[in-house]
Amino acid sequence: MPKIVDANDRRELVADAVFQVIAERGLTQASLRNVAQQADLALGSVRHYFDNQAELMEFAFRVNSERIHLRALDKLEELEQSALPATAAELVDKCAAVLEELLPLDDQSRGEAVVHMEFMLAARTDQGLHGAAQDDYRATGAVVGRVVLQLLDSGLVAGSPEPVDEAERLIAVLDGLSLRMVLQPAWSAPEQGRNTLRRHLETFLA
Amino acid sequence: MPKIVDANDRRELVADAVFQVIAERGLTQASLRNVAQQADLALGSVRHYFDNQAELMEFAFRVNSERIHLRALDKLEELEQSALPATAAELVDKCAAVLEELLPLDDQSRGEAVVHMEFMLAARTDQGLHGAAQDDYRATGAVVGRVVLQLLDSGLVAGSPEPVDEAERLIAVLDGLSLRMVLQPAWSAPEQGRNTLRRHLETFLA
DNA sequence: TCTTTTTTAGCACACATGTTTCAGCAATGT
DNA sequence: ACATTGCTGAAACATGTGTGCTAAAAAAGA
Numbered sequence: 001m002p003k004i005v006d007a008n009d010r011r012e013l014v015a016d017a018v019f020q021v022i023a024e025r026g027l028t029q030a031s032l033r034n035v036a037q038q039a040d041l042a043l044g045s046v047r048h049y050f051d052n053q054a055e056l057m058e059f060a061f062r063v064n065s066e067r068i069h070l071r072a073l074d075k076l077e078e079l080e081q082s083a084l085p086a087t088a089a090e091l092v093d094k095c096a097a098v099l100e101e102l103l104p105l106d107d108q109s110r111g112e113a114v115v116h117m118e119f120m121l122a123a124r125t126d127q128g129l130h131g132a133a134q135d136d137y138r139a140t141g142a143v144v145g146r147v148v149l150q151l152l153d154s155g156l157v158a159g160s161p162e163p164v165d166e167a168e169r170l171i172a173v174l175d176g177l178s179l180r181m182v183l184q185p186a187w188s189a190p191e192q193g194r195n196t197l198r199r200h201l202e203t204f205l206a
Numbered sequence: 207m208p209k210i211v212d213a214n215d216r217r218e219l220v221a222d223a224v225f226q227v228i229a230e231r232g233l234t235q236a237s238l239r240n241v242a243q244q245a246d247l248a249l250g251s252v253r254h255y256f257d258n259q260a261e262l263m264e265f266a267f268r269v270n271s272e273r274i275h276l277r278a279l280d281k282l283e284e285l286e287q288s289a290l291p292a293t294a295a296e297l298v299d300k301c302a303a304v305l306e307e308l309l310p311l312d313d314q315s316r317g318e319a320v321v322h323m324e325f326m327l328a329a330r331t332d333q334g335l336h337g338a339a340q341d342d343y344r345a346t347g348a349v350v351g352r353v354v355l356q357l358l359d360s361g362l363v364a365g366s367p368e369p370v371d372e373a374e375r376l377i378a379v380l381d382g383l384s385l386r387m388v389l390q391p392a393w394s395a396p397e398q399g400r401n402t403l404r405r406h407l408e409t410f411l412a
Numbered sequence: 413t414c415t416t417t418t419t420t421a422g423c424a425c426a427c428a429t430g431t432t433t434c435a436g437c438a439a440t441g442t
Numbered sequence: 443a444c445a446t447t448g449c450t451g452a453a454a455c456a457t458g459t460g461t462g463c464t465a466a467a468a469a470a471g472a
Contacts, residue, residue: 177382
């Protein structure tokens with residue numbers, strides 16, 4: 001028996017190299033050779049863990065999606081476990097804490113957001129990535145939907161908006177903010193994104 | 207003197223071929239050879255009108271941006287020329303008419319939106335496209351900003367929100383809706399996008 | 413008809429990519 | 443010690459890419 005390397009760890013290590021290449025030079029530069037060099041591995045080693053480039057890309061896509069959504073889900077369960085907030089300000093704070101996990105507010109999440117965008121766009125024409133994109137949609141829909149329910153069921157909202165409609169609009173705000181913060185960080189700083197999100201949430205209250 | 211072909215017309219024709227290739231197969235497939243084939247031209251012919259691939263791409267990017275923003279600007283000037291709307295519903299109609307030009311509601315604008323997204327994302331790592339992306343940002347910012355001013359100056363809005371902040375949020379809604387309608391047309395149909403936009407505008411009114 | 417100039421077409425080169433193949437290494441169990 | 447087997451590294455191949463260069467074609471004026 002040779003050196004035993006945990007295959008999953010190795011695959012995630014390669015995926016991290018993919019993320020770095022995409023964040024710095026874009027998805028088009030995420031070739032097997034560039035990724036291998038970034039991971040300090042030989043081309044053959046990368047191919048030992050991934051039969052295809054397609055398989056590598058789908059794996060990296062899914063890992064990235066899960067990292068984002070798992071962080072948001074953790075915060076969400078904190079919110080749902082804790083006592084119902086009494087004041088409006090407290091409610092906004094709790095919801096914002098969850099949704100901010102979906103915004104690129106630091107270097108780490110900025111990189112993740114870039115990778116996310118590139119993969120989502122690529123999935124439009126790449127059949128191999130289509131399934132992963134569908135799962136990603138469902139995941140963010142679930143997170144945002146549950147936050148909206150928390151918000152609307154709190155008894156602090158004005159009017160009686162449709163949850164599905166408001167989830168759709170909130171997702172649009174989040175996606176749009178992410179897009180701008182990723183592509184135009186000079187004009188859309190983290191604080192600005194945070195503030196815009198909070199202002200949007202506050203419009204639900206009387 | 208040989209056959210005189212209007213150089214600008216020809217360049218736009220090649221740009222149209224670029225748009226078709228991107229819409230159908232993505233930016234990565236927009237090679238000179240694929241574009242030439244799509245335009246029914248020889249590789250040499252394309253290269254006669256564009257020295258570089260970089261020049262072609264920047265030209266196509268700018269043509270696409272201008273087409274989108276010119277349509278929106280036309281509608282916007284209609285709005286600003288016409289009499290001030292008296293009722294809230296009429297105001298929302300007018301503003302929505304302008305902003306809907308920025309959403310992918312038919313096949314034509316859907317293609318434009320796809321091309322727009324691909325170029326914006328590519329501009330993040332491609333220095334040659336950076337300038338065009340900046341101009342695009344300014345253009346949409348101008349359109350949306352003027353619509354927001356029309357809205358807030360109508361005397362029909364509740365509260366006194368900051369125009370810049372609300373423009374930022376509205377741009378996020380538009381970008382997010384575009385993104386979803388382009389990437390997930392099955393879940394986000396044109397009517398749904400239109401409705402979400404109108405609902406957002408209505409939240410400004412009492 | 414001949415000339416001139418735009419336009420088209422094609423070849424060739426250097427380079428990057430995904431993939432296949434195979435030889436060598438290195439560590440672990442016997 | 444030694445054989446097994448996961449792992450690494452490298453070379454080779456086919457394909458696609460941008461670009462430079464050159465020659466043919468085509469059309470309008472002389």
